[in-house]
Amino acid sequence: MRKWIVLTIVLLFLSTILATSLEASAAPASYQRVIVRVSPVADYNLVKSQVIGLSKSLGGGLISEIPEIRAIVVSVPSSGVSYLSKIKGVITVEVDKPAKAHGEVQWNIYMVNAPNVWSSYSSSYGNAAYGYYSTIRVAVVDTGIDYTHPDLYGAVTWCVVSLNNGATFYRGTNLTKCYDNNGHGTHVAGIIAARLNGQGVAGVAPKALLYAIKVLDASGSGYVSDIAKGIIEATKGPDGTPGTSDDADVISMSLGSSSDSTTLHDAVKYAYNYGVVLVAAAGNEGASSPDYPAAYQEVIAVGAVDSNGNVPSWSNMYPDVVAPGVNILSTYPGGKYATLSGTSMATPHVSAIAALIQALRLAAGKPKLTPSQMYYVLTYTADDLSGNGYDPYYGYGLVDAKAAVDYALHNI
């Protein structure tokens, strides 16, 4: 049987795998910023003058202070920390960590306007504003997920493996079965749900929960039958029964082929008819139409744009919407991070917005949107970058999480 090749094969030519830690941008080695905390029973101004004096004598000095909490920020050589801590009235000397969280929320997450959802709705709806709701799950149909990655800690709750025409099959909570030995699935998962934890990167829905549906092998390819099986298992969820609360709510498919398949289409219809929102990559061949399954009318087809809002020449035409897909930093197996490009990276942005919408709808006491309502909301609220309405390159435009959530909560 013909194998379908995951889009990562193309992506590897487009991508630079940095596999680097984000902590590379550290403070200068010789001097460091430290926060000196002053005892509540000490004379703050006296201690402050001693702290500044000592810092200056060591070649450093005052950077700032927060008198309300009796904190003084100074620069000193590393060796100066122990001297500062010996000043009478100083209770702790804490290294003022270089802003590792700076850049945790990458440009692509801002480009789809996700942080505006978090800040606007967390006071009313709590974690639903970040994509968490007890029954909401996003199924990542891909190469598996490195569920041990610190930025995906706790995100994956269930796993399915369907490989080699079903010869390798597993469904359950032994997540090691769905370990990602390719990297593609972990990268996709991070774009959806990397944690907002002050390290690494953050996803569009940084508290969303995921099902790892491994249907592509280490080389990034899989059979049609396995992809179809994965879609159906995700739809049924852990209880094995479709139409119950543990079903996947969104199925994210960063995979595709230029060939149609009635088997794949029937699996897509099965999920759609149980209310699952299906999102797939338009493909990276520069073709005049999306790949399958993105091309099916039940599926939201996602094309790529770069950080300037331009559509790269390889992003297949006639997507429904576009999302960032060029030089996207996300999680990679082994606790690493990588920069990849492709409609594979654009797709999970849209899947995660769908999860934000469904979680917030439930938190607001409303039913989930149907797949056709979701299609309407995402396309209607998209930012028409071309200015000409629907067009073959941008579809309806760049997805806008805040506009979509606003519309889904207030107009439906």
Ligand SMILES: [Ca+2]
């Ligand atoms: Ca993070």
Ligand SMILES: [Ca+2]
């Ligand atoms: Ca179920």
